[in-house]
Amino acid sequence: MHVKEDIIAILEQFDIGNKLSSLPVLPKASVLIPLMVKNGELHTMMTLRSKELRTSAGEVCFPGGKRDPSDRDDVDTALREAEEEIGLPPEDVQVVCRLVPIINKSGLLVTPVVGFIDESFCPCPNPAEVSAVFTVPLDFFTSDKDHYATHGVAGTMGMLHSFHFVDPDSGSQYHIWGLTAMFAILVAVLALKKKPDFHVAFDPEDPISFFQQVLHRRTSKL
Numbered sequence: 615m616h617v618k619e620d621i622i623a624i625l626e627q628f629d630i631g632n633k634l635s636s637l638p639v640l641p642k643a644s645v646l647i648p649l650m651v652k653n654g655e656l657h658t659m660m661t662l663r664s665k666e667l668r669t670s671a672g673e674v675c676f677p678g679g680k681r682d683p684s685d686r687d688d689v690d691t692a693l694r695e696a697e698e699e700i701g702l703p704p705e706d707v708q709v710v711c712r713l714v715p716i717i718n719k720s721g722l723l724v725t726p727v728v729g730f731i732d733e734s735f736c737p738c739p740n741p742a743e744v745s746a747v748f749t750v751p752l753d754f755f756t757s758d759k760d761h762y763a764t765h766g767v768a769g770t771m772g773m774l775h776s777f778h779f780v781d782p783d784s785g786s787q788y789h790i791w792g793l794t795a796m797f798a799i800l801v802a803v804l805a806l807k808k809k810p811d812f813h814v815a816f817d818p819e820d821p822i823s824f825f826q827q828v829l830h831r832r833t834s835k836l
Contacts, residue, residue: 643680646695649801650730658738664741676797713727
């Protein structure tokens with residue numbers, strides 16, 4: 615089975631394109647959700663932010679950041695940030711889709727950009743921004759084994775999801791939570807066509823509609 619080609623065909627159906635061009639102007643940011651196939655299994659790459667950073671210090675994130683005036687679009691932002699943070703050349707990313715953006719706790723409109731990278735990519739983290747880079751099997755984000763959720767947290771979409779991941783290569787433990795966890799769950803549900811073992815606020819059969827409704831509800835108040 616051609617795992618990569620199958621996943622690309624699935625994810626391309628969810629590309630938002632220019633469907634949200636009528637949204638109010640908000641400060642923008644993008645993250646790159648890098649996917650790769652390792653031993654026939656889909657993985658994603660994540661970073662641990664440096665403890666020296668002013669925001670989200672020491673937290674697990676996908677490579678990404680705020681829109682720069684020189685960026686042409688959300689994809690440009692995600693690729694530029696990934697190159698700056700982990701040394702990933704933009705030409706080595708096969709961009710697949712942009713998913714529905716989410717407004718984060720700081721009021722930024724964050725767009726997840728999904729792309730495939732080669733399994734052989736060796737990250738070169740920028741120590742000023744990133745203290746570790748690791749990969750996680752994507753189906754980890756559909757399992758209840760190392761997951762827990764907090765209900766009714768202010769500013770979140772119903773639940774705050776958290777995962778505890780132990781990297782089998784280094785033995786390091788990582789706490790993956792908040793927006794990063796939500797993006798990981800969403801991509802896992804879409805790409806693997808798999809319903810999570812735990813409750814989520816969105817319909818696993820049609821998750822994009824939920825996020826579009828949340829986005830329009832939030833922006834209608836601006």
